[in-house]
Amino acid sequence: TFRVVGHFNTGKALVKATCGRTFNSESDAQTFLDACASAGHVVSSIETKPSTKKPAAPFTTSTLQQEASRKLSFSVSRTMGVAQRLYEAGRITYMRTDSTNLSDVALKAAEKEISKTFGAAYAFTRTYASKSKGAQEAHEAIRPTDLSASSIDASREEQRLYDLIYKRTLASQMADAKLDKTVAKISVSGRDEEFVARGEVITFEGFLKLYLEGTDDEDGQDETTKDMLPAMTEGQPMTRQTVVATQRFSKHPPRYTEASLVKRLEELGIGRPSTYASTIDVMQKRGYVVKEDRDGTPRDYRVLTLSGTAVQAETATENAGQERGKLFPTDIGLVVNDFLLEHFQNILDYNFTADVEGEFDVIARGQLDWRAMLKRFYAPFKETVDTTMEHAERASGERILGVHPESGAQILCRIGRYGPMAQIGGPDDEEKQYASLLPGQSIETLTLEEALDLFKLPRTLGEMEGKKVTAAIGRFGPYVRYDGKFVSLKADEGDDPYTVTLERAVELIKAKIEADAKALIKVFEEDETVRVLNGRYGPYIKAGKLNAKIPKEEKPDDLTWERVQELIEEAKNRPKRGRRKKS
Structure with a gap:
């Protein structure tokens, strides 16, 4: 479609106006601009109106998270961490709440502070009803403890x-803003459309x-940021400066930011503050979604400009689909979601979670026995779990892409142990890549x-000191390998495993060897794989995959082989730290 914007002169000031009609094709837009070229324009x-x-x-928890994301670019977890510290310092009230209520003490303090700072005309005490589905309102709204x-x-x-x-x-306790909103319509002689x-x-x-x-509106203009209009009267002639028709494309629904996802969860009644x-x-830590920026793709669009009596057409380019700080589902997330929808559709239904939250509220009021509620849920749920465990195939999101042009072997992609991967060879093939x-x-x-x-890797680049150098991509990104060492390629410096040269690889390998040498404090004749190294958090002992701490009072240079063995044994016998169990 084509959106048309005109610029008109009152004689003293310019007025920007939008045509009330959008045009479905370039030819329709061209016809309208041709008509404007010879048309007269008046304020019809x-x-x-006052507004x-x-x-x-x-603030509730939800609205604080949303607003901190919009205005401060804080993630949801960062907002809660900072709010927790403010609460612990006694600066704000409890930060996990779905209430918009303020205490009488807070209302009086707000009125006093507003009147003192802005004047009595700006103070207006008011209360708010919660819009949250199933709000419990057990706490006050989030506010400073000292206003x-x-x-x-x-x-x-x-x-x-x-x-x-x-x-x-x-x-929230101040008077409404008062505005005068003006709408002016400008006619096009001989046409029904108006600007x-x-x-x-x-x-x-x-x-x-x-x-x-x-x-959260990415394209919208807030009401308070609209331009003022110059003085105009009905019937006043207007001089046209330019009329521009710009091609516009439909957009997919916007992806969620953390803030807009919180808003949607609250609207659906899913979860609590x-x-x-x-x-x-948790969604991000488990790799179901990623939060990131994504560049758009160049897209051509048409622009028609009427200046004077001539219409000029040109093709411009825009960056379409650019995203900033949005949440994107990963391959693993999509596979898990499809699996759960197939086998646990009733539980993934939005209403199920909201209904359970509602039942929790009824239980809290003593109007429902929790045992009866759990029994009604758990029996069919366990049966579904048992059936799924017994009969369902392991989900991998497998997609068959075709066959290898030389060997004829099947090529597919799926989720593997270390994430998304491509595979040469079907289920019946003994050798797979x-x-x-x-x-x-x-x-x-x-x-x-x-x-x-992808299967052009690993690439053999040549040799360094008689040993092979290869380039490949692994779990943690592209790298070169030499003599058992893995050296990461630097994408920000233009390194690419498909094109990296032997000379560049040697440069990176030597830098890695030099860095490792600086980190090495001591090596032992008894076993050269046991080393004392300088790490990010200080000196430590590395024995294979095991790392052992060195007591602060001991000097790393003075450690004997016997003492190192003692510290390694202590590290082996040290209990592993796990997640704390909730009591």
Whole structure:
């Protein structure tokens, strides 16, 4: 479709207006611009209406996480960590809450502070109803404990989050902002279409003097940022400057950010204030989703410009599909999701989780016996688990891509032990070859040609001091291998396993050997694989895959073989640290 924007001159100022109709084709847009070239333009109507804008409610856990993401670029887990420290320092109230209520003490303190800072006209005491599905409201909203303290002595990130909470709390108890909204329509003689110009003037700032809530709308313009319109009267002639028709494409629904996902979980009634951050954190730690930036792809679009009486057409290029800080499902996440949907569809239903949360509330009120609730859920659930364990095949997300052009062997991609991979050889083939997918590749979109390229590795580059040097891609990315050593290739310096030269590989290997030599403190004749090294956290003993601590009071250079053996034994017998069990 084509969106048309016109710029008109009142004689004293320029007015930007958008055509009320979008055009489905370039030819339709061209016809309209041709008509504008010879048309006259007048202000057909102008309407001004008073309007108000209300402040947002004080923070709940969910809205704090969303706003800190928008305004401070904090992740959900970072927000909760900083809020926890502020709470422990006595700066804010409890940060896990679904309530928007403020105590009477807080309301009076807010009114006093607003009146003192901005004047009595800006103070307006109000209460808010929670919009959260199944809100328990066991705690007050998140607010400063001392509303007379507009700033605090703390770390930079603590100051920033406190400032956000402070301003939001005070703004929630301030008067509405008052605005005059104006809509002017500009006619095109001989055509039914009209251009529409919108503007507004803030007549009383109210809460906007202190705070404005952020938005997740990536394309939208906030109401308070619209331009003012110059004075115009109905019937006033307008001089056209330019009219531009720009091709626009439909967009897929936006991917979730951490903040917008929290908002959606709250809307669906899934989880509690205490679980939003941990839910998102676990998804990322288990590799089901990744949070990252992704570059868009160049896309051509058409632009028609009417200036004077001539329409000029040109092709421009834009970066389409660019994403910043979005959550993307991984191959493992997609496979796990498909498996669960196939075998546990009722549990993955959004309503199931919300209904269970609701039943927890009923149990908490003493209106439902928890044993009966668990029995009703657990018996069919266990039966489904047992049946799935017995009969379901291990999910791998396998996709057959085709056959090898030379051997005729089947080529497929699937999830393996170490993540997404390509495979040469089907189930009945004795000898199979495997290759890890590159960053950015997916088993959903991998082509046969891309899979074949993966098997061009490892590449033999040549020899260094009589020993073979190869380039390949492993679990942790591209590398070169020499004499049992693995040296990472540096993608940020242009290293590529498919094109890296022997000279570059030798350079990296020598740098690695030099770095390792600097880290080496001591080696023993009894066993050269046992070494005393300088590590990130200080000196330590390395024996194969086992690392042993060196007591602080002992000098690494003075360690004897016998003492090293004692420390290795202590390390072997030391209990492994596991997750704490909840009591």
